Structures are given as C-alpha cells and as structure tokens.
Amino acid sequence: MADSYSSASPEANAVADGFLDDRTLKYLGVAVSSFFALGVVLLVLYILASQVQFGLVPTILPQFISAYGLVLSIVGISSVLSVSSGIFVGLARVSKTRITSGISAAYVQFFRGTPLLFQIFVIYFGVPTLWPGTFPVQNWGFPTAIIALTLNHAAYVGEAVRGGIGAVPDGQMEAARSLGMGYVQAMREIVIPQAWRNALAAVGNDQIILVKDTSLLTVIAIPELIQQFRDVNSATFDPWTPLVLVAIAYLSITIPMGRLVTYLEDRADWGGETNE
C-alpha cells in the first residue's frame, strides 16, 4: 500500500527503503513470533509428554485444591482492602493540606521502597515481639498475609489513583465548582469517576501482581501454592508435575482478572472515543 509519506518525498524515506522497509519488518515480525511460539509449544508438549507424571496428579490434587482456595481467599480479602484503602491513599496524596499529602507520600515511599518480603518479616516476626507479654494471636500467618499484602498494595493503588486524578483536566473541577458544588461533592460526582477509569489499567495490573505476591507467603509457611510445590517436590523429586499445577492455578486467577479489567474499561467507555 503506497501511503502519502512514501510518495511525498523519496529522499526522506531513503532509510525505510533499505533493508527494514514496512513490508520486510512485518514479515520479520511474523517469522520471529511464530518461531518463538512454536518453540514454546514444543517445549510444553515435551514437558507434558516426558516429565509430568499424570498418575501422581490424583494424589497431590487435594492439597493443591485447598491451597488454591486459600490463595483465593487471601487475594479476595486483600484485594478489597488494598483497593479501598488505596483510594484513600491516592486522595490523601492530592490533598491540598500539606500534612495529609506528606504523610501519604511517606507511606507510599516506605511500602513501595522496601521489599514485600521484608514487610512480611516485619509483621510476622517483628510485631509479636513488640507485644507486652504473650502475643495473643495463635495463627499469625494468615493475618500477616492479609496485612502485608494490603499495606503494600494500597501504596501502589494509591499511586495509580493519584495518577488517575492528575489526568482529569482542571476544567472538570472548575465546571463542577462553578455550578455550586463543594470540593468533596465535585470530587465524588465528577473527578473520582473519571479518575477511576484512568486508573483502572494500573490498578488491575497491581491486583494481578498481588495474586502472584501470595507466592512469597511460603517463607512464613502459609500453605499456598508454592508451598505445595515444595512439599511434593521434596517428597517425590518430581518438579514438573507440581510446577504445571502451580502454573494452571495462577493463570486461572490472573487471566480472568485481566479480562475483568478490560471489561470494566470498556464499560466506562462513555460513548466511545470518536467525534461525529
């Protein structure tokens, strides 16, 4: 297809007319990606055919199912908590009151600036020793998981929300205020719904990372999916059978989550991007 650029000025397109013209680049892309995909498919088929012991699956499936349920419940609770508190972190971040925005900024700095693994250790090992007398919670692992994932991901959601609010044009707030709305009302009715749409992709991304972050909980012996892999692997010396189950389990959570984000974005389309 001769586009207007190439017909307009031959000299300007001298570079493009060399080896990497549009057509060559397209076929090169198809070739590279097909080659890559073929390699992956062959590798997976090879692993399934030669490495995975399907006979082992019925034996180990129950513990994977219960681990899957546990991961789902940890993800469900910390998702709701981290998104809802993250919205407040983001709102505090754009506050005109210095102390509020400063505290929110420091919060984000800390939880984004230290590893989640470190935060898990602080809560799991550090906090109980601060307690005067005996620490009252018996099974501190599960609460640790919820608290660490919530605090950590609220920081990321907060940054996404802050970015989303920043991307709403100032004119929206001005129009709302000029109609007599107060600041809070204008934020609630006008700015936040638009900011939420702007932030959706980033929030969704973060929540998918949250799912994968549950794998770190193996270090405090939460019986999640990686923990099941370690159990099975050390008992049977078979890495691939549990690895495949782990992969299926994570993907069955993260792929639908990605779809959900796309669906929510489409729903907040507000008439499409086209002008008449």
Next chain:
Amino acid sequence: MSDDVILEFDHIDKYFGDTHVLKEISLDVTDGDVCVVVGPSGSGKSTLLRCANRLEEIQAGEIRLDGQSISDPDGDINRLRQRIGMVFQSFNLFPHKTALENVTLAPRKVRGIDADTARQRGEELLEDVGLLEQATSYPNQLSGGQQQRVAIARALAMDPKVMLFDEVTSALDPELVGEVLGVMRELADDGMTMMVVTHEMGFAREVGDRVVLMDEGRIVESGAPESFFGDPNTERGEQFLSKIL
C-alpha cells in the same frame, strides 16, 4: 450605585505571583445587560471573568453580586456560585454523563430537586438550545458546537442571575461558531444578564449593550457598541479596532 446593578467590580487588584494582572478595575454590570469584554490576549479579560465567580482569588477590592460580596473568604461561595452561570472555552462537559445528565446533575445534587422535575426542566433547556434529540448522547458523541450548547443549558439549569461566557467560541471550528452565538443571542433577547469575553466583534456590536476594552490589566475604554466601534474615545481603542476590523 444604582439599584439595578447586579454584578459589581469595586477597585479590584489581582496578582499572579509578582505579575499584576488586574489593576484597580471597577465595572458595573446592570440587570438585563450584555456586557462584552474585548481586548488583546493577555489583557486580563478572562481573569476578570474568572474572578467574578471566584475561580480566581483577588488581592484587593471587592466583587459583589446583588450587593453580596463574592470575594469575602467567609462567605458561602457555593451558594453564590449557584446564581452565576459559567460557560468555558473548552466546554468542560462531564464526559461520564449524558447530555441530559450534565444538565440535571447540579440541580439534583446541589439544589436537591427531585429527579423527575430536574429531568423535565433539563429537557426543556435542551430543547431551547436545539439538542433534545441528543439528550442521551455522551459529550464525545457530540460536535464542539453541540457540546458548547449543552454547556450553556447546564449553566442555565441552576437559574442563574448572571451568565459568564469565557471565549466560548474560540475552540470551535468556524462553521460551528454561529450556532453557539445564536443561542447566546436568544438568551440576551430573553433579558439574561451576561458578561461575555469574546473575540467575535460582530457579536459584540450586535448583541452587546456595552463594550469594555481591556489592555494590560486595565479597562481602557467602555461604552455603547455604536460609539465604541464607530468612534472610539481613546488612542488605544482606535489601535485595537484598526487591528481587528
């Protein structure tokens, strides 16, 4: 001060940092009048308009609506703003609301008017600006001219005493300017008090009751359109007219 002055700028000064953008401006807008503010870019005309509903703070002087101070920091600005409609250059419609929802939102949420009454009034207003058929369209499904007409209907839905128009045709394609000016002309004919910042000299001459020329933060000339466009009193007025006509 006569009784029928609605909007009153009383010796106001406005600074952006060290820049003195409005210099001791006094201006009265009379009930039912259309006051058109013209002048070169950077003369402070949009800033003056934005001060009138406190989107910008002033540093000295006072602005009064019906005798009540707008610039008083302790005053209830949200209440006063309900009586001052504002239309922006960039429309600023709410993109997540339909045309009708844009118009009914403030009456419902700010005034507490019930949904049915608000919808009825909203449909009347959309009909007035010729957009009843677009009631369920979202802003990005409308042309610039249609969006701006919805924005006018949205401001009118609060039954304001004064309407402020901030270069409302500047962002429009030339062929869409006419439909917006048409709505504004009808509004003026209905007796709405309007303060209009514009570059549309034809509109200023035809619809304006009074034309105010601003330059470098000052009002340099003010008068009826016939005398302003026919025989300006000041050299600056003559210069300005010679450039734009």
